Amino acid sequence: MSWSRTDKLFFISLLPSAIIVTGLLGLFLFVVLIHSWDSILAYGARLFVESVWNPEKELYGILSPIIGTLLTSLIATCTALVFSVSLSIFVVEYLNKRVQNIFVPIIELMGGVPTIVYAIWALHYLVPFMKASIMEPLHKYLGFIPLFSCQPTTGFSILIAGIAIGIPLIPYTTSIIVESYKLVPLTYKEACLGIGATKYELVKVMLAIIKPAIIASAILSFARASGETTIAVTTVGNAMSTSVCIIGPGYTVPALLASQYANANLYQYAESVLYAAALTILLLTLVLSFIGLRILEKWRVRIVV
Amino acid sequence: MYITITVIAILVTIVTYSVIHVYFASEKAPTTTIPQDASTYSTTNPSSRLPVIRGAGASFQYPQIAQWARLFQEKTGIPITYQSVGSGAGQRMFLVDRVVDFAASDPPLSKSQWEEHKNRVLQVPWMMGAVAVVYNVPSVGGTLNLSGEVLAKIYLGEVEYWDDAAIVALNPTIADKLPHQPIVAVHRSDSSGTTEIFTLFLHKSAPDKWSSDLVGKQVDWPVDRSGRGVGAKGNEGVTAVVLQTAYSIGYVELSYAIEHGLPVAAIKNAAGKFVLPSEMSIQNAARGVIFPSSPQDDLSYTLYEVVYSPSEDAYPIATLAYGFFWAKYEDREVAKAVSEFLKWIVQEGYNYMIKGYTPPPQEAQRLLVAAARIIEENSAR
């Protein structure tokens, strides 16, 4: 397309910040790549298909944390999305204006609690509660399903970590969805109600309209859940396990990092392997988010008003 | 509109109050306010008037160093910052990156590391600690006696129940209180000096059961395979799990056991006695170690020797903790401050030990004095 002079100037004026951002983030990724290069060269593909951590003998395999990260992030995103979509609908459709103006700020306030506090809360309250009320019944009645086949001894597991990581994500995703919801022009709501839709049917239409916002916040939640450190390391059990059972202890890449960084540089390859693990998660998230956005493009409803 | 004004007014008041307090620090002397001479410089660049001594390293040593630093600052006005980032990170920050003036490490420099930095690094074994074996067995009221061999068997998964014959043999008086419950063996999931000491003890006391393969900061615990092993993060993690899980056993730094009131086991030492960790018994563990005469010498063997020491009344799972300093500091002010600090520790600091931390024996304290002298001499040139 041919741009007018003003359009070109506009684009150029936005370039500096984009270049700074690309430069900064690109440099960051480059540094991570450099630091992980040593171990990737030394161990090759073995690093990613085995599951062992023995720095004294320089034996490393990070399959377990990688799988654990993907699983916990999935559980966390589902938890966060399900609850925050419900919460957003509840707030916008079922509460009157005054209560809304109190409720929404309270939810957004929850986003201000540091993750370390969530980690302590999860350790002392969430884990015992969920172990007794959800995990043990799951194992007793549904133990034949491989997902629930291990005995929960302490409650620290991938499932708990996923839920504990998902909870602090709720304020953020709720806020984005609520704000997008409110920016949809009233005409749509009026049109729906005008032809006699029930609230449920109205909500279905509205959700379809704000789908881009929901998907965007889902992707960001997945990314953040993959990087969540303090909560993961406190609740996931920190065990190199490749079993498919999600109510037993496991590992995530951030938890591995947090557990091992302290003494990593006393060994030859340990630190480089940690960087390699971070790099893997980075690339995996990139790929997954691209797929997610592709799906979004296909479903995108062009709202021509 | 009015709400905004009120909230802003409150914030402004709080900020003004705080600013006033910072600039006109009070003359009362509770131990936590900034002393007069330090307050005038504390709001400007910390490196402008008085030197700052920066350190980093083991989290085990953090509370004791923080205590010494505060008292030292109250006396001389020189602040000492310490970051508990772990022994490995601390060593790197000190030796390689030179962003700190001293490092605190649980293990001493290995032989090869010492060769690399020959004569340029001073190592001082400036405090001692201990690893306590804690347990949670509600029916047992008094102290449990345990030995390295029994502990090795527990963590190998061979001893499964609290009323196993091996445990009963060590505790004849309370044998009837030991329940028939499976032992939940808690260990560390992260890399830690505490694990290294504990596994070293298991290996030295029961070498045929606990092989040297299983010694290190991070090991593959055989008991995990039986499903009765639990990995927790950090000393605080192990403490929390043992407190919350009945019939569990674990190992933590002594200060955690003391502060949380956990029952501590008496461990059989090399001389055959069952000893509880105490200041005396910990120091006794270091009495047999022959320290070199100079902090510039190799100390890599000292940690190995202090664990399962042959001394009569020694606690078998005691540890030494080390500080690393440069023999020569470029900044003369920093060199002077560091040597003052080392001398102060020997003269006064050892009177202010936190529960769970013990001063090293006299032979080791001489190394601190020697180090202070070396640093002073080198900076005078």
Next chain:
Amino acid sequence: MYEWRYARDKLFAALITAMSILAVLPLFHVIAIVVYNGSKPVLEAGARFLVDIPPTPLSKDLGGVGPALVGSFLITLISMPITIMLALLAAILENEFPHSRLSKTVDALSRSLASVPTIIVSMVVYSTLVVPMRGFSALAGATALTLVSFPYAYTAFTSALGSVPRTYREAAYAIGINRWKTVFSVFIPIARKAIVAGILLTFARAMGETAALFFTVGRYRSGISLNPLSPTDALPLLIFDFITSPFRSYHEIAWGASFVLFVLYLAIFITVKTAVKEVRL
């Protein structure tokens, strides 16, 4: 004839209400825990809690979190404007030129940055900023925070600007406003509540971030420092260090610090939220 539609509607309402209560319960519980555990030490120590330096295990006084509070402020004050500015301009770029390669790159980079464990961020900033500077600093901490909070600001702003209906863009062009003015005089005012919400959430993230400050900020707890080029402390870092130690006084300080952090956020939150009015379309 269509009663099943109304029944489904009622079922939906019940389900949504139940889920919302379930969602809010843990959040309320966390806040309750923070207030319960944290208000005691703060009220005991009084306003000195905000100014004093932290205690040591043998101290008799409770001390305070002065250095960490000032440090957190300093670091956030340095990093927030940069983050917001960069994120806003990048979001405008994404909104105005959604098909350009540059905006797609920024998008991808931002998402991958969000998935990096924050401790790696601090390790990277350590090797690129702290080591050359031969020392820790508030500046290094601010850089790490910018890297960590950028993805949030960016996503929030793109969502906000993207939710403005097209009609406004067409209307603005139709009366001859140039592109710059449309963005700043039309889109941003319409989306201002969403943008402000984004700013506040980014601020919350920045103030609550622990691992990114691990190897960057220096944990200078012996006094209050206002110099961006020298080490300082931060509240979340202090909370982390103290809550993992065994001493009760340390635990109390950690809870008190959590409480202070929460109240601080609350104050700024209320101020900003009341100042910005909503736009009804």
